[in-house]
Amino acid sequence: MTTQPGQPIALDPAQIYSALPNRGTMPTIDLVAELPADAEVDTLIVPVFQGANGLELAATGSGLLSKEQEITLWRVLTSVGATGKREELTPVPGELLATEGSAPATKILALGLGDIDDSTDEDIRELAGVASRAAGLGSKVVSSLGLISPEAALVGHALGGYRFAGFKGASAKNAASQDAAGQDAAGQDDAAASDSPVTITVLAREADAALLAQAQVDAAAVALARDFVNTPANFLYPETYANTIREIAEAVGLGVEILDEKELEQKGYGGIVGVGKGSEHAPRLVRLTHEPSADNEAPQVALVGKGVTFDTGGISLKPGANMWDMISDMGGSAAVVATMVAAARLDLPMKVIATIPLAENTPSSTATRPGDVLRHYNGLTTEVLNTDAEGRLILADAMARACEDEPDYLIETATLTGAQMVALGNRTPGVMGSIAFRDKVAELSQEIGENGWAMPLPPELGEALKSDVADLRNISASRWGGMSVAGHYLANFVTEGVEWVHIDIAGPAYNTEGAFGYTPKRGTGVPVRTILATLRHLAGTTKGG
Ligand code: BES
Ligand code: MN
Ligand code: ZN
Secondary structure: OOOOOOOOOOOOOOOOEOOEOOOOEOOEEEEEOOOOOOOOOOEEEEEEEEEOOEEEEOOOOOOOOOHHHHHHHHHHHHHOOOOOOOOOEEEEEHHHHOEOOEOOOOEEEEEEOOOHHHOOHHHHHHHHHHHHHHOOOOOEEEEOHHHOOHHHHHHHHHHHOOEOOOOOHHHHHHHHHHHHHOOOHHHHHHHHHOOOOOEEEEEOOOOOHHHHHHHHHHHHHHHHHHHHHHOOOOOOOHHHHHHHHHHHHHHOOOEEEEEOHHHHHHHOOHHHHHHHOOOOOOOEEEEEEEOOOOOOOOOOEEEEEOEEEEEOOOOOOOOOOOHHHHHHOOHHHHHHHHHHHHHHHOOOOOOEEEEEEEEEEOOOOOOOOOOOEEEOOOOOEEEOOOOOOOHHHHHHHHHHHHHHOOOOEEEEEEOOOHHHHHHHOOOOOEEEEOHHHHHHHHHHHHHHOOOOEEOOOOHHHHHOOOOOOOOEEOOOOOOOOHHHHHHHHHHOOOOOOOEEEEEEOOOOOEEOOOOEOOEOOEEOOOOHHHHHHHHHHHHOOOOOO
16 A cells, blocks of 8 residues: 555545444545645644743744744734743734735744643643644645654644544535435535644654654544444444444455454354343454565464444443443443554565454343353353443454464454553553563553553462353452453453553543543543554564564
């Protein structure tokens, strides 16, 4: 796959897939060393910071503004009380900087960086995200944040500019007609017209095509994961989800295999069948394979992601308040699919196989009951004492299957426990597993700003999963350490010798509060960039080395 610098990415964010009747939109981003003289600029983003003596302009001398214009801008900003503090946005009419009747932009948006000496790449990503969100729909934005860090500015601007209008107004009609009658070609045009994205040109010292392509592919992957999560469960259920994954995966050249409920039953996937059997929407297991185009020495990696398209709790029913947030319970699977799409598009030099279990957890007369015993793909049995601890049941089968491929590394992620949020809050993924690999993944996650944190698997918490009648029970008898208890449960399904990491994203996958930095409301796309960073790291190592 090749991505032409400056061209919109091939996996068009406006493309409508059967289970995603309304996708979000993302800015079109470009990276240039010099702005064409006749460029139309609606909004010019100018970083400013808090210097020792008050507001100062950052990234000056870019050629975007003349010395005189910079002085005028500084005067205007200080006269209206701008200080350059972090996230301060001060709009200034471009007219005020006009020379010989021509203004550098319709609007200048001064963006406060705070203390510039302390600012990290993550600060730049966040501030670029804030600026993207402040830019009006359909506007042409030029940003000089790339002069500070091109990679951070590209990623932050792209991620922060994501918008999910979802099912409002005209788009709602499309969604309704799609629900009844499938793909609606006329609807596609409406959706695109009502929500035209921002165009963001990032100015940098040099225009690095590889950097731009990587940022575009990564951002598209994050947007895809967000779209999946943002799509409600009446559109996205195992069958439609699997079909949509097939469409997207085949378009980028991934190998695709889908097992339906009958095949799952025949092949002994008792965990996936047991969780899915209460719903009219039968479960699926999706397998995606990325084969690199050239031979290499890199390790083979398995990815697994929890895909509970809606989690009511099942017979152990959840309370009604906030149950709507459970549309995000397929966030792990969404991140894994999106990562696979990026792996294919970037032709990452390693073999990666994803195993993605999809099920809807709902009560009915055919649902699994508390006390039922399920037999997993590897023969281990689980006594189900709480049907709301369902994620581990489907992951157990998927991880056992993934290990059959004899991967060197297994990266698994899931919206697994409320206990993750109790322990770490809703922005910090809990990272558990093989010690050295766990620590590496947490470190990479912190570098790219998803902030995963290493958590232990204390041995006594594993003891609490012993059952009288089966190999395991699916909940512990104690209320403490629920995140690590779940991690212990999963450890039983990892084959000896496979380096393994489990990333609990119960909180971080879904933002139920206001937008911040480059993170919108609802689906966040976490931990797509953590997994991509890990794959890139592993691609640079050798098998067994
Ligand atoms: N999907 C939930 C975990 C979750 C909670 C994700 C809140 C996002 C936000 C999971 O299936 C679940 O219900 N876990 C139970 C486990 C318990 C029964 C041992 C929980 O955390 O309460
Ligand atoms: Mn649950
Ligand atoms: Zn769940």
